[in-house]
Amino acid sequence: MDIRSLVLLAGLAVGLPSLTGCTGPSSNDDTLVVYxxxxxxxxxxxxxxxxxxHDVRVDLFAATTGQVMAKLExxxxxxxxxVVIFASELAAEALKRDGRLRPYRxxxxxxxxxxxxxxxxxxxxxxxxLVGVAVRKDRPLGGSGSLDWPDxxxxxxxxxxxxxxxxxxxxxxxxxVNFAQVQGDELWPAFIxxxxxxxxxxxxxxxxxxxxxxxxxDAILGVVDYLVLRQQVRNxxxxxxxxxxxxxMVRRPIGILDExxxxxxxxxxxxxxxxxxxxxxxxxxxxxxxxxxIANSPERQAAYEGxxxxxxxxxxxxxxxxxxxxxxxxLRVERAExxxxxRSPAP
Amino acid sequence: xxxxxxxxxxxxxxxxxxxxxPVLLVAALLLLGAGYPLALLFLTSIFPEIMGGRFEGFLxxxxxxxxxxxxxxxxxxxxxxxxxxxxxxxxxxVPCGYLLARTNLPGKxxxxxxxxxxxxxxxxxxxxxxxLVMQDGGFFDQLLGPMPEALRAWFFSFWGxxxxxxxxxxxxxxxxxxxxxxxxxxxxxxxxxxxGASWGQTLRAIIIPLMLPxxxxxxxxxxxxxxxxxxxxAVLGTRANLPLLPAExxxxxxxxxxxxxxATALSSLLCLVALIALYGSRLLASFMGGGRYEPxxxxxxxxxxxxxxxxxxxxxxxxxxxxxxxxxAMLVTSIADQWQGALPSLTLDHYRAILTPGSRGSEALFTSxxxxxxxxxxxxxxxxxxxxxxxxxxxxLRHALEGLATLPxxxxxIVLAVGLILAWNAFWVPVSPYNTVWMLLLAYVVIYITDxxxxxNSRLQSMDPALEHAASILGASRxxxxxxxxxxxxxxxxxxxxxxxxxxxxxELVASILLLPPGxxxxxxxxxNQFEQGDLAVAMAMASITIALSSIVLxxxxxxxxxxxxx
Numbered sequence: 001m002d003i004r005s006l007v008l009l010a011g012l013a014v015g016l017p018s019l020t021g022c023t024g025p026s027s028n029d030d031t032l033v034v035y036x037x038x039x040x041x042x043x044x045x046x047x048x049x050x051x052x053x054h055d056v057r058v059d060l061f062a063a064t065t066g067q068v069m070a071k072l073e074x075x076x077x078x079x080x081x082x083v084v085i086f087a088s089e090l091a092a093e094a095l096k097r098d099g100r101l102r103p104y105r106x107x108x109x110x111x112x113x114x115x116x117x118x119x120x121x122x123x124x125x126x127x128x129x130l131v132g133v134a135v136r137k138d139r140p141l142g143g144s145g146s147l148d149w150p151d152x153x154x155x156x157x158x159x160x161x162x163x164x165x166x167x168x169x170x171x172x173x174x175x176x177v178n179f180a181q182v183q184g185d186e187l188w189p190a191f192i193x194x195x196x197x198x199x200x201x202x203x204x205x206x207x208x209x210x211x212x213x214x215x216x217x218d219a220i221l222g223v224v225d226y227l228v229l230r231q232q233v234r235n236x237x238x239x240x241x242x243x244x245x246x247x248x249m250v251r252r253p254i255g256i257l258d259e260x261x262x263x264x265x266x267x268x269x270x271x272x273x274x275x276x277x278x279x280x281x282x283x284x285x286x287x288x289x290x291x292x293x294i295a296n297s298p299e300r301q302a303a304y305e306g307x308x309x310x311x312x313x314x315x316x317x318x319x320x321x322x323x324x325x326x327x328x329x330x331l332r333v334e335r336a337e338x339x340x341x342x343r344s345p346a347p
Numbered sequence: 348x349x350x351x352x353x354x355x356x357x358x359x360x361x362x363x364x365x366x367x368x369p370v371l372l373v374a375a376l377l378l379l380g381a382g383y384p385l386a387l388l389f390l391t392s393i394f395p396e397i398m399g400g401r402f403e404g405f406l407x408x409x410x411x412x413x414x415x416x417x418x419x420x421x422x423x424x425x426x427x428x429x430x431x432x433x434x435x436x437x438x439x440x441v442p443c444g445y446l447l448a449r450t451n452l453p454g455k456x457x458x459x460x461x462x463x464x465x466x467x468x469x470x471x472x473x474x475x476x477x478x479l480v481m482q483d484g485g486f487f488d489q490l491l492g493p494m495p496e497a498l499r500a501w502f503f504s505f506w507g508x509x510x511x512x513x514x515x516x517x518x519x520x521x522x523x524x525x526x527x528x529x530x531x532x533x534x535x536x537x538x539x540x541x542x543g544a545s546w547g548q549t550l551r552a553i554i555i556p557l558m559l560p561x562x563x564x565x566x567x568x569x570x571x572x573x574x575x576x577x578x579x580x581a582v583l584g585t586r587a588n589l590p591l592l593p594a595e596x597x598x599x600x601x602x603x604x605x606x607x608x609x610a611t612a613l614s615s616l617l618c619l620v621a622l623i624a625l626y627g628s629r630l631l632a633s634f635m636g637g638g639r640y641e642p643x644x645x646x647x648x649x650x651x652x653x654x655x656x657x658x659x660x661x662x663x664x665x666x667x668x669x670x671x672x673x674x675x676a677m678l679v680t681s682i683a684d685q686w687q688g689a690l691p692s693l694t695l696d697h698y699r700a701i702l703t704p705g706s707r708g709s710e711a712l713f714t715s716x717x718x719x720x721x722x723x724x725x726x727x728x729x730x731x732x733x734x735x736x737x738x739x740x741x742x743x744l745r746h747a748l749e750g751l752a753t754l755p756x757x758x759x760x761i762v763l764a765v766g767l768i769l770a771w772n773a774f775w776v777p778v779s780p781y782n783t784v785w786m787l788l789l790a791y792v793v794i795y796i797t798d799x800x801x802x803x804n805s806r807l808q809s810m811d812p813a814l815e816h817a818a819s820i821l822g823a824s825r826x827x828x829x830x831x832x833x834x835x836x837x838x839x840x841x842x843x844x845x846x847x848x849x850x851x852x853x854x855e856l857v858a859s860i861l862l863l864p865p866g867x868x869x870x871x872x873x874x875x876n877q878f879e880q881g882d883l884a885v886a887m888a889m890a891s892i893t894i895a896l897s898s899i900v901l902x903x904x905x906x907x908x909x910x911x912x913x914x
Contacts, residue, residue: 033865040876059782059865064879066601070761071861073605074768077398080782094603167598168581203582207475210680210883216482234684323604331416335590 031057032265035072036085037065037170038252039226039285043085046278050269058269065091065170072100079259082266085126085252085273088170090177092123092253093319101255104267108274112290116251125251126273127287130308131175132247134209134228136237139218148243149179152199152221153190159198160218164208165334167326171205171224175248177318178311179222180325182246191333201334212238224250226286229299242308249310252287369736369825370744377733377751380793384770385754388762391769392611398769408608412616415609417590425592426620428509428580429573435513436520436569437562439665443517444524446658450650456905458662459525460898462518463846465669467897469854469871470515470578471878472890476673477502477511478583479680486676508583512573514669519572520565522843527561527805528554529839559635561805563628568801570624571757574617577857592617593759597857600761607765614762621757622750629749632808674894681887697888708889711868712896715853718784718869722791723849727841729792730799735833738807739815749800756797763794764861782864790858795848802844803837810836846904853897 032050036043040062047058061071065087072081072095079100086092095101096118103121116125133152135142141157152161166173180187191199200217202208205227211217213235220228225247228240254273256266272278279291286297295301390397395404412418443462446452465473480486481502487494501507531554539549577593592613599610650658684694701708737748755763767790771781780786810833818828834841856871863872870893877886 061863061865062876063860064601066603067860069603069605070600070765071768073600073607074765074861075772078772078774080772088603091603094605167602173602203471204879206878206883206886207478207582210475210479211482213883214479214482214484216484319604323602326602327416330590335417 030262030265031059032083032262032269033059033061033081034083034085034269035061035063035068035081037063037068037087038085039287042281042285042287045281046273049277050272053272054265054268056265069094076100079257079261081257082260082262083254083256083269085254087250087252088174089118089123089125089251089253089315090174090319090322091170092118092255093315095255096120096122097319100258102258102260102263104256104270106267106274107271108291111292112274113292116290118253123253123255124270124274125290126254126278127282127290128249128251129171129287130225130242130247130249130310131171131222132225132240132242132308134212134220134223134225134238134240136212136215136218137239138237141219142239146244147241148245149221150190152219153194153197155197157219158194161194161198161221162200162202162208162211162217162219163221164205164223165201165203166222167330167334168203169205169224171250172222173322173326174250174318175222176329177322177325178248178313180321181314181318182311188332191329192336195333195336209238222248225300225303229286229297229303232299240303242304244309246309246311248313370740373733373736374744374748376729377748380789380796381751381755384763384766384793385751385758387769387773388611388758388766389615392608392615395608398773404608408606408612411609412612415595415613421590421592421595422616422620424590425574425617428505428512428589428591429570431506431509432512432516432573433566433570435509436517437566439513440517440520440565441524441562442661443521443665444528446661447521447525448528450648450654450658452650452655452658454659459522459905460901461662461666461670462521463850463901464894464898465515466518466847467850467854467894468515468673469856469874469890470512470576471582471856472677472874472887473515473673474511474579474582476676476680476887479676480672486679503583505589508580508589511583512576512579513569514665515579516569516572517665517669519568519847520562522847523561523565523568523802523805523840524558526802526840526843527558530806530809531557556635557809560632560808563632564801564805567624567628568798571621571753571797574621574624575757575759577759577761596759597761600765610762611766614758617757617759618754621753625750625753626746674891677887677891681884681891683884697885698892700885701889701892707868708873708892711870711873711889712892714784714867715870715893716896718787718791719849719852721788722795722852723845725788725792726796726848727799727845730796730844731803731834731837731841732829733796734800734803734807735829735837738804739812752800753797755793756795760794760855760857761861764790764858767793767858767862781862784864784867786862786864787859787869790862791852791855794855794858795851798848798851799841799844802840802847806837806840842904846901849900850897853893 034043034047043060043062047060050056051058061068061081063071068084068086069091072084075081084092084095092101101122105121106124109117109124112124116128118124133147133149135147137143139160141147141151141160144151151157164172166176183190199221202211205223208217208220208223209227209231212220213231225240225242228238231238232240254270256263256270260266274291276291276294279289279294282289283294283297283300286300288296288300387398392408393406394402395408396402440462443458447455447459452458468476478485481494481499483499502510535553535557536549539553544552575593577597580589580591581594581597583589596610596613596617599606599613681697682693682695684692684696700706701712703709733748733752737745737752740748758766767786768781770776771779771786771789780789814836815828815832818832819825823831854871855869856875859869859872860875863869868876870889874886874889874893877883877889
């Protein structure tokens with residue numbers, strides 16, 4: 001290998017990026033930076049339409065709530081984001097307590113559910129989803145009329161049930177915190193028994209849903225419904241159910257960073273998220289739109305008639321309890337050495 | 348061009364600097380690339396608020412390590428798991444390397460490729476595919492009849508997770524073994540044979556000592572990869588009750604309220620383990636192995652019929668376990684339309700969606716391809732040079748620089764990504780690469796330069812510096828010595844390093860997610876996004892395409908570099 005070919009190679013390696021045209025960031029004032037968790041097609045659609053209507057550029061970072069939080073933390077002392085959207089209001093609450101959000105009252109907020117939002121106005125729920133159980137219709141559990149949480153946490157159903165790990169899946173984590181508030185100290189023996197009877201944990205929602213779709217499991221405990229409703233279109237065997245004692249509601253808040261570079265645009269974007277166009281896009285993804293008068297998706301409409309009962313939640317107490325609770329859950333339930341009954345083979 | 352004679356007439360400081368110019372340059376590069384973000388991370392672990400200019404909570408995070416439940420078992424598990432993965436990789440990989448370098452095994456090109464394919468799979472996708480095969484009512488049960496429960500229980504345990512990780516990484520060992528063996532000269536063995544040494548004696552006295560550096564270096568790569576791997580234990584580990592440190596650190600950085608200080612403090616524990624492994628393996632290699640020699644056309648044994656079949660069966664068996672099994676599951680899932688029972692009806696829609704020109708998927712693929720190409724190319728040249736300069740340096744500086752270059756590879760990538768953001772998004776950086784694609788390239792080079800360094804190092808240890816001295820006595824400049832004397836000798840190991848770097852960069856996920864500039868995707872982040880959205884089929888389709896593309900690059904590369912005339 002002679003020097004000329006080396007130089008050529010190195011030149012090629014460095015030169016290629018300029019060809020792709022993805023060069024530096026634009027730090028213009030007419031650029032809005034949005035960090036968003038949640039369904040990617042949704043945020044992309046909203047951003048695209050916003051760009052067209054306001055003739056601005058939006059830089060979008062789409063990831064999970066955890067990744068958005070990690071990025072915000074790393075950028076703490078030189079903020080880059082203007083608007084954040086989370087899949088968990090506990091995350092937004094944590095950010096608010098750090099003093100990193102600014103209050104704002106979006107236009108059109110009067111047409112939304114007032115009790116979904118932060119009472120101090122630092123963040124507002126753009127959408128919601130319910131955490132319940134998913135079942136297969138062709139398995140014993142799928143046939144039973146009404147279901148409640150304990151049905152899945154005991155023999156014989158527990159051994160064919162999977163739960164997304166609460167410390168990896170944000171929605172399941174929020175559900176567990178909520179469920180712990182309702183259950184109190186009974187939570188621990190209930191889950192330890194469930195584990196003994198064979199409850200499995202999956203690393204992510206998609207892994208649990210994949211297990212259900214392929215028939216490795218009969219049911220998922222604590223899964224967020226919009227992902228299951230989407231699967232139903234392709235896999236009619238799968239069905240979303242809402243426990244009789246109440247499902248958990250997880251809301252997807254939007255907020256403006258205190259150190260936003262383009263606060264005016266940020267406010268316009270938040271307003272736009274509550275517009276009819278954006279809220280219809282929300283419904284399209286099988287989420288519950290915040291704005292009243294927007295129809296649910298047909299799949300959601302078919303899943304329940306009236307809104308199912310919702311577990312009560314004390315948000316600030318939940319935030320205080322969350323970290324310790326999830327850790328305790330890892331140690332006492334998920335990772336604990338619990339002898340398990342031998343699993344019976346798939347039907 | 349600076350010669351020793353002209354340097355002596357200059358002022359002292361200048362002459363001191365000019366004789367040490369390469370070391371100083373290497374030190375500066377490493378300090379800027381790795382040292383600077385690592386230092387910020389370390390400071391954050393000591394003073395949690397330091398980036399905000401406050402010095403509260405001194406050492407608070409380290410105190411809290413002690414209060415973390417189960418920290419001892421987590422540390423032990425991580426260590427034991429990485430260690431067992433390394434040993435299993437050696438057991439699987441060394442025979443492969445030996446067969447490739449020293450025998451006339453037929454179909455070597457394909458055998459070599461079969462080693463690289465498992466490295467290309469994103470670890471969590473591989474783990475997920477194994478689950479699809481092994482789970483209750485999975486592909487195994489459906490196609491081969493019910494699996495014995497004992498086998499299933501074994502798979503979802505410590506050793507199953509270890510095997511999956513080893514199957515994903517034994518290729519490193521095999522390639523390094525091959526490269527080392529291929530350059531051990533025949534005359535030593537011939538001499539030994541003439542002196543009446545038995546095969547075992549030759550092995551003990553010549554082959555193993557000369558191979559040890561490569562063995563330890565590749566083992567170190569596997570060890571570090573396992574130590575910081577998050578994907579495999581994250582997907583399989585929950586069922587195997589295997590709490591590991593990287594998973595804990597990942598949890599601390601991505602669940603609110605975030606605890607960056609504790610995460611960095613725990614990362615420094617991982618660094619400690621890694622440094623012990625690094626210096627330990629270097630010490631062992633120089634203590635037990637060593638010897639310098641000139642490479643030569645290797646000696647190859649003629650395999651008998653039986654031995655040939657056994658050799659091929661070894662490769663085939665590993666190929667089935669490490670590649671066919673997970674890829675079958677991946678392919679079936681990627682073309683799955685509707686699942687009726689355990690086997691689906693099929694469609695190619697997922698592929699069509701990705702491959703449409705201008706679609707997000709095809710753009711992500713293109714980005715990944717050139718990023719991997721650039722990162723691999725830069726890494727091997729820079730890595731070879733750094734390894735060369737370091738290996739010709741003596742004393743503590745050498746160890747310090749080596750450690751510095753290795754650390755980015757072991758810190759969980761999510762923490763390193765945070766460190767890189769802290770470093771390059773700080774207010775004192777005037778023109779920041781952050782939020783541009785250059786940041787990603789920088790991160791890849793910083794993380795994966797260790798591979799090139801290790802590969803180059805394994806060869807450099809056995810290279811006699813006499814040739815370099817001769818060249819510089821004859822008036823060749825430093826650069827000329829490096830490019831025309833050192834680099835040609837390093838070529839075989841650097842090619843192997845280029846391939847592995849290319850492959851791992853193609854699949855790098857965690858650092859990419861946080862460092863990706865807005866609006867850009869790599870194939871790995873694309874896969875992960877689809878996976879998170881619950882769209883397993885599209886994720887698997889993209890994984891298959893990425894692997895197919897990497898394979899094409901591999902095949903082209905292998906065929907083109909085939910006539911290996913020793914220089």
